Amino acid sequence: MTDFSPGLAGIPAARSKVSYLDGSKGLLEYRGIPLDILAQKSHFIETAYLLLFGNLPSASQLEKFDHDIRMHRRIKYRIVDLIKCLPESGHPMDALQASVAALGMFYPAKDVLDPEIQYLSAVRLIAKLPTMIAAYARLRRGDDHVQPRDDLSFAENFLYMLTEKVPDKVMSDIFDTCLILHTEHTMNASTFSGLVTASTLSDPYTVVSSAIGTLMGPLHGGANEQVLTMLSEIGTVDKVRPYIEAKVRAKEKIMGLGHRVYKVKDPRAIILQELAKRLFEHLGTSPLYEIAVEVEKVGEEFLSDKKVYANVDFYSGILYQKMGIETDFFTPIFAMARVTGWLAHAFEQVKDNHIFRPREIYEGEHGRPYISISDR
Numbered sequence: 001m002t003d004f005s006p007g008l009a010g011i012p013a014a015r016s017k018v019s020y021l022d023g024s025k026g027l028l029e030y031r032g033i034p035l036d037i038l039a040q041k042s043h044f045i046e047t048a049y050l051l052l053f054g055n056l057p058s059a060s061q062l063e064k065f066d067h068d069i070r071m072h073r074r075i076k077y078r079i080v081d082l083i084k085c086l087p088e089s090g091h092p093m094d095a096l097q098a099s100v101a102a103l104g105m106f107y108p109a110k111d112v113l114d115p116e117i118q119y120l121s122a123v124r125l126i127a128k129l130p131t132m133i134a135a136y137a138r139l140r141r142g143d144d145h146v147q148p149r150d151d152l153s154f155a156e157n158f159l160y161m162l163t164e165k166v167p168d169k170v171m172s173d174i175f176d177t178c179l180i181l182h183t184e185h186t187m188n189a190s191t192f193s194g195l196v197t198a199s200t201l202s203d204p205y206t207v208v209s210s211a212i213g214t215l216m217g218p219l220h221g222g223a224n225e226q227v228l229t230m231l232s233e234i235g236t237v238d239k240v241r242p243y244i245e246a247k248v249r250a251k252e253k254i255m256g257l258g259h260r261v262y263k264v265k266d267p268r269a270i271i272l273q274e275l276a277k278r279l280f281e282h283l284g285t286s287p288l289y290e291i292a293v294e295v296e297k298v299g300e301e302f303l304s305d306k307k308v309y310a311n312v313d314f315y316s317g318i319l320y321q322k323m324g325i326e327t328d329f330f331t332p333i334f335a336m337a338r339v340t341g342w343l344a345h346a347f348e349q350v351k352d353n354h355i356f357r358p359r360e361i362y363e364g365e366h367g368r369p370y371i372s373i374s375d376r
Contacts, residue, residue, distance in 0.1 A: 104205025
C-alpha cells in the first residue's frame with residue numbers, strides 16, 4: 001500500500017443519505033432539503049426528526065416527537081450530583097462529555113439495532129443535553145440548577161434554564177435557527193469519530209460521548225470562542241487592517257476564516273450574519289460585530305484568491321455573546337444541536353455495519369534486538 005492521504009482528506013469512508021455538501025457552490029442540504037429553506041421555514045425539533053428518520057414529520061408524528069422530548073428533559077438527581085462534583089474551573093465540554101457518558105448508565109441501550117431503543121435514546125439525548133449544559137452553567141457559579149418547563153419550546157426552555165427568565169420570541173426564534181444551522185454537516189471529524197464508535201456497536205450514549213470528545217478540539221468546535229478572543233484583541237475597527245496584514249505576512253491562521261470543504265462563504269455564515277443583524281436591531285448593536293464585518297472585508301481582499309472566506313464560527317459567537325451566553329458554552333451549544341446529526345449517521349451506520357479498521361503505513365524499523373536494561 002503506497003497511497004496515503006493525511007487525515008483521510010478526500011477519502012470516502014461511508015455512504016449516507018443524511019446530508020449533502022457542495023463546497024464549490026456553498027450548498028448544504030439535510031435529507032435533500034436546502035439548509036436555507038429549513039432555516040427559513042422549519043424549527044429545530046422538526047429538523048431533528050427529518051435528519052433522524054429521513055422525512056419531514058406529519059402533524060401527529062411531530063406532535064408525538066415534540067411531546068416525548070418535552071417529557072424527557074429532566075435529569076436524574078445523581079447526574080446533578082455528578083455535575084456538582086466537577087471542578088468549576090473545568091471546561092463545560094469536559095463536564096458535558098462526563099455527563100453524557102454517565103447518562104448511558106441510567107438508560108442501558110445495548111441492542112443498538114432495536115428501533116425503539118434508537119428512538120428513546122435519541123429523544124433522551126436531545127432532551128437532556130440542554131438540561132445538563134444549563135445545570136453546569138449555573139452550578140459552577142454556585143446557583144441552583146433550574147428545572148425545565150414542559151410548556152416552553154426547545155429553544156425557549158434552554159435559555160430559560162440558563163437565566164430563569166423566559167426569553168422573548170425574537171431571541172428564542174433566532175436561537176432556534178442557530179441550532180438548525182449546527183445540527184448536521186456531513187463527514188466532519190466528530191461525526192467520523194461517532195461513526196467509528198457506532199461501528200463497534202457501542203450504545204448511542206457512548207457514540208455521542210465519543211463525538212463530544214472530538215468536538216472539543218480547537219480545530220473543530222472550539223473556533224467560535226477563538227473568534228471572539230481575536231475580535232477583542234483587535235479592539236477597534238481601525239486596527240483591523242494592520243492586524244490582518246500582519247497575520248497574512250506571518251502566514252498565520254485568521255480564526256473564523258477558511259474551511260476544509262467550502263471554497264466560497266459558508267452558507268451557514270451567510271444566515272448567521274443575517275440573524276446577527278436581526279438580533280442587534282432588537283437588542284442594540286455590538287462593537288465586536290462592526291469589527292467582524294471589517295475583518296471579513298479585509299480578509300477577502302487578501303485571501304479570496306486562496307478561496308478563504310467566513311465559516312460558521314465567524315458570526316455564531318457574536319450572536320451567543322449578545323444573548324448573554326458565556327463564551328466557553330458556545331461549543332456545548334454546538335454539541336446540543338449536533339447530537340441529532342451524530343445519531344442520524346450512527347443509526348445509518350449500524351443498519352449495514354462494518355467495523356472501521358483502516359490500515360496504516362508502517363515507517364519504523366524491523367528486527368531490532370532487545371537490549372537488557374543493564375546495557376542501555
